[in-house]
Amino acid sequence: MVSYLMLELSEIEKRSFLLFEKLKNCNLCGWECNIDRYSKKSHCRSGIELKISSYGPHFGEERIISGKRGSGTIFFTNCSLKCVYCQNYDISQLGNGYVISEEDLSNIMLKLQNLGCHNINLVTPTHFLPQILKGIFLAIKKGLKIPFVYNCGGYENVETLKILDGIIDIYMPDAKYGDNEKGKKYSGIPDYWDKCKRALIEMKRQVGDIVLNEEKVAIKGLLIRHLILPNDISSTEKVLKFIKEELGENTWISLLSQYHPEYKAYMYPEIDRRITYEEYYKSVEIVEKIGLKNVIYQGFLI
Numbered sequence: 001m002v003s004y005l006m007l008e009l010s011e012i013e014k015r016s017f018l019l020f021e022k023l024k025n026c027n028l029c030g031w032e033c034n035i036d037r038y039s040k041k042s043h044c045r046s047g048i049e050l051k052i053s054s055y056g057p058h059f060g061e062e063r064i065i066s067g068k069r070g071s072g073t074i075f076f077t078n079c080s081l082k083c084v085y086c087q088n089y090d091i092s093q094l095g096n097g098y099v100i101s102e103e104d105l106s107n108i109m110l111k112l113q114n115l116g117c118h119n120i121n122l123v124t125p126t127h128f129l130p131q132i133l134k135g136i137f138l139a140i141k142k143g144l145k146i147p148f149v150y151n152c153g154g155y156e157n158v159e160t161l162k163i164l165d166g167i168i169d170i171y172m173p174d175a176k177y178g179d180n181e182k183g184k185k186y187s188g189i190p191d192y193w194d195k196c197k198r199a200l201i202e203m204k205r206q207v208g209d210i211v212l213n214e215e216k217v218a219i220k221g222l223l224i225r226h227l228i229l230p231n232d233i234s235s236t237e238k239v240l241k242f243i244k245e246e247l248g249e250n251t252w253i254s255l256l257s258q259y260h261p262e263y264k265a266y267m268y269p270e271i272d273r274r275i276t277y278e279e280y281y282k283s284v285e286i287v288e289k290i291g292l293k294n295v296i297y298q299g300f301l302i
């Protein structure tokens with residue numbers, strides 16, 4: 001049974017109210033801006049209106065997330081990171097999307113469940129968490145019973161994550177860079193790696209390692225995504241070492257090879273190309289040297 005069905009419905013509603021209160025002094029994500037979202041916008045360029053760009057079954061996620069019937073993906077508009085190479089920049093940076101109500105969101109969740117999706121995949125959810133939690137509350141009342149995937153950029157506030165304890169079954173964060181300097185240069189974040197490390201520890205505490213069902217689809221656990229960037233901009237060895245030492249050798253990791261220059265990447269010659277086979281294979285060697293047990297190789301055939 002999914003975790004949220006073991007909570008009282010009133011508890012989920014209470015947490016949604018708590019998150020709406022936080023909007024008056026917003027510190028939902030790693031930025032901790034402390035601004036009133038009812039009258040101002042900050043790095044996430046979002047006020048209080050819930051905005052999405054699209055939704056539907058997604059078959060291109062990792063096999064343990066998409067399964068055979070797809071992951072019920074909902075793409076939220078805007079993002080608090082400013083990655084210069086973002087592959088979804090029209091949604092995350094240019095704000096393409098449309099406003100919906102929490103009631104609409106709950107109906108979308110039910111629709112995805114009725115289509116047979118294995119889970120509800122919340123893509124870039126953090127800045128809209130109050131509205132999402134209200135949508136979850138309404139969807140559970142209408143019969144939602146599949147797990148949530150929290151698909152985020154990794155720049156999270158641990159205090160916000162604690163409010164999700166017992167509601168989110170699967171965390172799927174990025175671990176983009178193993179040092180703050182890279183985070184600053186390529187994602188506009190001054191302390192990415194510091195905040196990301198704390199977030200990963202909290203996520204692991206809540207859900208543990210991945211648990212698969214009889215269809216080999218994840219029903220619980222942490223899956224960390226690491227996109228290999230050209231010229232080791234992603235500091236792969238540092239990231240993987242941290243995971244092994246702090247989260248354990250059984251932690252699930254997806255090593256992504258699909259990077260291609262998008263958006264403003266042309267302004268940075270060091271990332272203005274795809275990665276080579278040698279670069280990807282180097283990351284595989286690091287995995288083997290460090291001794292991680294559950295790595296999904298997304299891309300090049302190994």
Ligand code: SF4
Pocket residue numbers: 026027028029030031032033034035037041042043044045046080126127
């Ligand atoms: S969600 Fe993050 S970026 Fe947006 S206002 Fe809140 S703390 Fe700032």
